[in-house]
Amino acid sequence: MSRFKVLRWLTRFAPPRVAVKWRERLRAGFGALFGIAVTGAVAHRMLGSDPGVPYLIAPMGASAVLLFGVGASPLAQPWSIIGGNLVSATVGVTAAMWIADPIPAAAVAIGVAICAMFTLRCVHPPSGAVALTAVLGGPAVHALGYEFVVAPVALQSFLLLGSALVYHAATGHRYPHAARPAKTVGPVSPQAGFSRADLEAVLRDRDELLDIDTDDLETILRDAEIHAYARSFGELTCxxxxxxxxxxxxxxxxxxxxxxxxxxxxxxxxxxxxxxxxxxxxxxxxxxxxxxxxxxxxxxxxxxxxxxxxxxxxxxxxxxxxxxxxxxxxxxxxxxxxxxxxxxxxxxxxxxxxxxxxxxxxxxxxxxxxxxxxxxxxxxxxxxx
Structure with a gap:
């Protein structure tokens, strides 16, 4: 393989430009600061008398990235974090109890947790870390058994979600996410563009989960049609x-x-x-x-x-x-x-x-x-x- 081909292959790893404005980036950062601070402080106050229960587990940091930084993602919605974390914690505790070797236990926990989250429509990537924590968290976590699902997982998940709801509302940000209405000009004929049925058929054919809500995707494509339509009429103004x-x-x-x-x-x-x-x-x-x-x-x-x-x-x-x-x-x-x-x-x-x-x-x-x-x-x- 030539040096040129290697360089061209490596350029594919370069991330695309981030279209998020700096104001929104700072809003997300301060939101995560607020959410983790509230979650840790309240959990510590409620669980501080029990040294065996961690008042902050690592997966909450990953959840904070989604809830405050990518709030429009289907993976960051309330049912995703609550359902995903509880299901994965339950699966992880069960795997740790039934499989003595931590490596196969961890593998089984992650695999079963993913299948369960897909089935229950609560896919939340940080929940994979919750399942791993239940298996690899050490004697203190193992001693909790299924109490691990309630405290710290359920408690911290609800605290972090509550913090996100309050922060998004206070900063005028939509959460839970709802798609903006598309700037359509009425029913679109088959000759003029695609229909919702066309979009859903294409998504079914791809047979993979896209990290964007279908309504958002349709809105973006409709707005793109409007922009293309505007471009076709040049600079004509009112x-x-x-x-x-x-x-x-x-x-x-x-x-x-x-x-x-x-x-x-x-x-x-x-x-x-x-x-x-x-x-x-x-x-x-x-x-x-x-x-x-x-x-x-x-x-x-x-x-x-x-x-x-x-x-x-x-x-x-x-x-x-x-x-x-x-x-x-x-x-x-x-x-x-x-x-x-x-x-x-x-x-x-x-x-x-x-x-x-x-x-x-x-x-x-x-x-x-x-x-x-x-x-x-x-x-x-x-x-x-």
């Missing part, structure tokens, strides 16, 4: 497709005036802005129709009460009583692929566009989006011609 001459109103505009503007300009929605043109709401034709009054009955009732208390108030009803106040906006630099997700996945029909100072700069309708996508799709054909 500024390229939005309508710039926006007819807007203020919260003090009356319902009658708003209806007149909708008809005069033949539009279906009016952004509501303040004096600095910051978007405060939006009013649609449905809001100003009779059925819109019914949908906003509570606000109308409150307005009627205010009118009764203030008989000299303006005669016209203001759109502030009917407008939708939670308005989704986008910036002029937002890629149009994000609009596809918004229009298809959230049921929006009109999206105001704001500038860098959050002032109204335009509005995008479904017709604007379709027109922009069509024009962009025709661009390569015209260039090729």
């Amino acid at each position: 500024a390229d497709v939005m309508s710039r001459n926006v007819v807007s109103i203020t919260p003090a505009t009356t319902v009658g005036e708003a209806r007149t503007l909708l008809k005069r300009h033949d539009v279906k929605a009016l952004p509501v802005v303040d004096a600095q043109r910051h978007v405060k709401g939006i009013v649609t034709r449905a809001d100003l129709a009779d059925d819109g009054h019914e949908r906003h009955a509570l606000r109308l009732l409150l307005y009627a009460i205010a009118r009764a208390l203030r008989p000299h108030a303006d005669a016209g009803q203001h759109v502030a009583t009917l407008m939708t106040t939670h308005v989704l906006t986008v910036t002029a630099t937002t890629p149009i692929v994000e609009l596809v997700r918004i229009f298809a996945g959230r049921g929006h029909h009109h999206v105001p566009v704001v500038d860098s100072e959050r002032r109204l700069a335009g509005i995008i309708t479904q017709a604007d989006l379709i027109s922009g996508l069509y024009q962009q799709a025709q661009t390569p054909q015209r260039t090729a011609a």
Whole structure:
């Protein structure tokens, strides 16, 4: 084998770049510090009177790496650590009792523990060390017998898990892990990409455990499709497709005036802005129709009460009583692929566009989006011609 081939073979051992930011790395490190400190302190307080029971066993360090550093892994979830450690401890104690020679006892303990964890869906790599500790822990551990499963294994496992739950919640991190929803734009046709059934079939064909949740894997692949879709449309942004001459109103505009503007300009929605043109709401034709009054009955009732208390108030009803106040906006630099997700996945029909100072700069309708996508799709054909 040539030197070049040897070097190329050795480069395969180089680890990939870590995509985790330094803030998350430090959060994981401090989390493990917190978890081990709490686990050791509490266990020592509860078991300190019994010198035969270790208040910290080595596998807890490996579990801390998973719980605090790789919390999204299926191997780090609550059932994995509790089930895996208890099953492996039981198997290890049994193997030590039945097999006198520690080497075959250790081998049997690990092999049976792995099979049991797969069967019970609680695979947790540090649990292999728990099984070994039960076999090779020495006279003090052997003297505990099955008490080893309860203390220290079960006690420390629950303490470490509790510490992880508290720490993740305090630092705003999701644990137990739940997959983020994919940025899909609706049901994906067979021609447009893969289905969940396709993904599950491929995973079955691989016949091996991947250290990633299936939902996470699907989300990542869906988001990759979105990125690929965005790349196919180049640099097209909201500024390229939005309508710039926006007819807007203020919260003090009356319902009658708003209806007149909708008809005069033949539009279906009016952004509501303040004096600095910051978007405060939006009013649609449905809001100003009779059925819109019914949908906003509570606000109308409150307005009627205010009118009764203030008989000299303006005669016209203001759109502030009917407008939708939670308005989704986008910036002029937002890629149009994000609009596809918004229009298809959230049921929006009109999206105001704001500038860098959050002032109204335009509005995008479904017709604007379709027109922009069509024009962009025709661009390569015209260039090729």
